[in-house]
Amino acid sequence: xNTLDQLSRILSRSQTIAVVGLSAExxxxxxxxxxxxxxHSYRIVPVNPRYAKTGTDVLGEHxxxxxxxxxxxxxxxxxxxxxxxxxxxARQAIAMGARCLWQQIGVVNEEADQLVRxxxxxxxxxxxxxxxxxxxxxxxxxxxxxxxxISAKRRLTKA
Amino acid sequence: MAxxxxxxxxxxxxAGQVPDAATGAxxxxxxxxxxxxxxxxxxxxSLFNLQTFGNVYSRLSNPTVAALExxxxxLEGGRAGLASAxxxxxxxxxxxxxxxxxxxxxxxxxLYGGSVTMLAVNLKxxxxxxxxxxxxxPAAFAAAMQPNTRAVFAExxxxxxxxxxxxxxxxxxxxxxxxxxxxxxxxxxxxxxNPLRFxxxxxxxxxxxxxxxxxxxxxxxxxxxxxxxxxxxxxPGMTEPSPGYHGVKFYETFGDxxxxxxxxMEVLRVYGACLSPFSAWQILQGTESLHxxxxxxxxxxxxxxxxxxxxxxxxxxxxxGLPDHPQYDLVQRQMRSVDGLPGAxxxxxxxxxxxxxxxxxxxxxxxxxxxxxxxxxxRTLIIHPASTTHRQLEPEQQIKAxxxxxxxxxxxxxxxxDDILWDIDQALRAGTRS
Numbered sequence: 001x002n003t004l005d006q007l008s009r010i011l012s013r014s015q016t017i018a019v020v021g022l023s024a025e026x027x028x029x030x031x032x033x034x035x036x037x038x039x040h041s042y043r044i045v046p047v048n049p050r051y052a053k054t055g056t057d058v059l060g061e062h063x064x065x066x067x068x069x070x071x072x073x074x075x076x077x078x079x080x081x082x083x084x085x086x087x088x089x090a091r092q093a094i095a096m097g098a099r100c101l102w103q104q105i106g107v108v109n110e111e112a113d114q115l116v117r118x119x120x121x122x123x124x125x126x127x128x129x130x131x132x133x134x135x136x137x138x139x140x141x142x143x144x145x146x147x148x149x150i151s152a153k154r155r156l157t158k159a
Numbered sequence: 160m161a162x163x164x165x166x167x168x169x170x171x172x173x174a175g176q177v178p179d180a181a182t183g184a185x186x187x188x189x190x191x192x193x194x195x196x197x198x199x200x201x202x203x204x205s206l207f208n209l210q211t212f213g214n215v216y217s218r219l220s221n222p223t224v225a226a227l228e229x230x231x232x233x234l235e236g237g238r239a240g241l242a243s244a245x246x247x248x249x250x251x252x253x254x255x256x257x258x259x260x261x262x263x264x265x266x267x268x269x270l271y272g273g274s275v276t277m278l279a280v281n282l283k284x285x286x287x288x289x290x291x292x293x294x295x296x297p298a299a300f301a302a303a304m305q306p307n308t309r310a311v312f313a314e315x316x317x318x319x320x321x322x323x324x325x326x327x328x329x330x331x332x333x334x335x336x337x338x339x340x341x342x343x344x345x346x347x348x349x350x351x352x353n354p355l356r357f358x359x360x361x362x363x364x365x366x367x368x369x370x371x372x373x374x375x376x377x378x379x380x381x382x383x384x385x386x387x388x389x390x391x392x393x394x395p396g397m398t399e400p401s402p403g404y405h406g407v408k409f410y411e412t413f414g415d416x417x418x419x420x421x422x423x424m425e426v427l428r429v430y431g432a433c434l435s436p437f438s439a440w441q442i443l444q445g446t447e448s449l450h451x452x453x454x455x456x457x458x459x460x461x462x463x464x465x466x467x468x469x470x471x472x473x474x475x476x477x478x479x480g481l482p483d484h485p486q487y488d489l490v491q492r493q494m495r496s497v498d499g500l501p502g503a504x505x506x507x508x509x510x511x512x513x514x515x516x517x518x519x520x521x522x523x524x525x526x527x528x529x530x531x532x533x534x535x536x537x538r539t540l541i542i543h544p545a546s547t548t549h550r551q552l553e554p555e556q557q558i559k560a561x562x563x564x565x566x567x568x569x570x571x572x573x574x575x576x577d578d579i580l581w582d583i584d585q586a587l588r589a590g591t592r593s
Contacts, residue, residue, distance in 0.1 A: 003161075003162050004160045004161070004162050005160060005161070005162075008160070026208065026210075027400070027405075027406050027407055027408065027412070029411060029412050031210075032208075032209070032210050032412055035205060035208075035210040035211070036205070036210055036211050036212075039201075039202070039205055039210070039211050040211075105414055106414075128414070134212045138180060138212075139211070139212030139213065140212055141175065141225055141226075141229055142212050142213060142214060142220050142222060142225050143212060143220060143225070143228075143239065143416070143419070143420065143423065144220075144225055144228030144229055144232060144239045144240040144241050144242070144416075144419060144423075145229065145232070145238065145239040145416050145419075146174070146175075146229055146232040146233045146237060146238060146239060146240070147229065148233075149160070149177060150163075150165050150169065150170070150173045150174065150177075151160060151173075151177045152177070152178065152185075153160075153177065153178065154177065154178045154179070154180050154183055155177050155178075155180045
């Protein structure tokens with residue numbers, strides 16, 4: 001389990017997020033989450049062979065077929081794939097020097113989690129990057145979700 | 160910011176409200192505005208697509224109302240809350256989010272009269288049938304389940320029957336049939352009982368009662384646990400693209416708060432029973448003292464119940480906090496203890512020697528106990544349900560709802576107990592004078 005402090009630190013120091021399995025269909029959760037993060041000043045790097053093949057941009061960004069194809073550094077690898085497919089993605093994330101592997105809600109690969117932790121990276125499992133951002137920095141509370149935030153300090157509005 | 164498990168007393172004051180980001184205001188600002196500006200056309204599109212969190216129009220969401228939603232969700236131990244204009248609106252919203260024509264509900268017979276009418280008359284008009292069963296018999300719920308049953312509805316503590324729902328047992332029945340248990344938790348308030356912890360899936364409240372506590376303001380809140388598997392095949396409206404909200408799949412997109420989001424976008428937004436920001440603010444002023452008030456309501460009601468039980472002018476008393484209540488064990492199991500005894504809330508019922516006429520004389524003779532149709536006020540309130548709150552029901556429906564012809568319902572307030580007992584005593588004297 002990640003603490004509030006850990007999640008806050010991960011989201012604050014990440015700027016570039018490679019989203020593995022990002023869909024170009026606007027009503028898919030991966031598109032929702034990535035559009036949200038883009039709206040909150042993160043750079044989204046789509047990774048999906050389906051769109052890379054045809055040279056289709058997603059969310060206005062060039063889409064890569066594979067993490068290894070990305071020619072620049074990314075801070076976080078955000079995974080919208082089945083749990084059993086995460087391990088090779090984790091290995092690539094380590095190899096490319098990412099600082100965090102984030103497995104989305106419903107994605108739980110303990111081995112990948114162990115692996116990236118041993119490599120000194122941050123690891124988050126079974127959480128949504130958008131929901132956690134909205135919980136910590138405001139927004140999620142606007143739809144009545146219990147954020148668990150009890151504080152007498154103003155909410156930070158930016159990661 | 161450190162992780163910590165906060166107690167209900169702290170949540171009642173803090174949950175849902177950190178100091179205002181814009182101004183630093185410590186108390187909750189009242190965002191009395193119908194609408195909110197968009198930063199750009201793209202921002203507007205993201206908001207309408209639900210891709211970003213934010214406010215559009217106060218019928219959908221409002222920051223002051225959201226503070227109440229989160230506070231009650233936190234107090235109930237739930238995932239998300241949704242406020243509305245009254246308790247009835249919240250109940251309607253919980254049911255209408257998942258029900259459609261041809262569906263069936265299994266409901267406790269002992270319900271608030273307005274709830275019985277909603278199910279038996281109003282939802283029936285839309286092709287939704289309800290079977291009412293004995294709320295004290297989990298087996299009766301099981302026996303009434305049909306292939307088209309889509310919800311089980313009951314009150315944690317029946318008003319005014321004061322029957323207690325075995326929440327875990329009835330939740331098991333509902334879940335065995337793949338449907339959610341929706342519990343009206345108005346009478347205990349979230350301080351005394353948390354139905355979600357016993358397996359209920361959705362809780363509804365009339366916030367007009369103990370949550371507000373001051374009897375000034377109407378409101379309702381619905382809370383979801385976030386644990387019901389809406390993709391079990393019985394709730395296509397939760398899993399299929401929404402025709403009412405441009406193809407959003409609510410469960411896939413919002414997961415453990417998908418039910419609340421669908422309720423917000425497909426029921427609150429469409430039918431419009433939203434809570435005003437000013438009302439939300441007023442209710443929250445009361446919620447901050449919920450725990451202190453509930454302890455006093457419980458201790459006063461226990462003393463009133465004992466006083467009535469010992470009084471020869473009274474023919475019967477029903478109070479779940481008395482050891483002779485038939486479900487006292489369940490009360491001990493499900494409700495918070497107050498001063499070492501089960502906190503059974505402030506509601507009790509009794510009959511006076513001389514029946515209905517004596518009861519009416521008692522009510523009219525009260526000096527400061529108020530004769531009105533509400534509960535959960537700081538003031539002591541009294542009423543004759545058979546001729547008022549349950550008047551729309553047929554006599555046999557009244558009996559099913561636990562309303563005896565001679566029943567006087569009392570919502571014991573937090574005035575000094577000696578004064579309450581004094582007023583009861585002098586009114587009993589007038590009531591039983593022949």
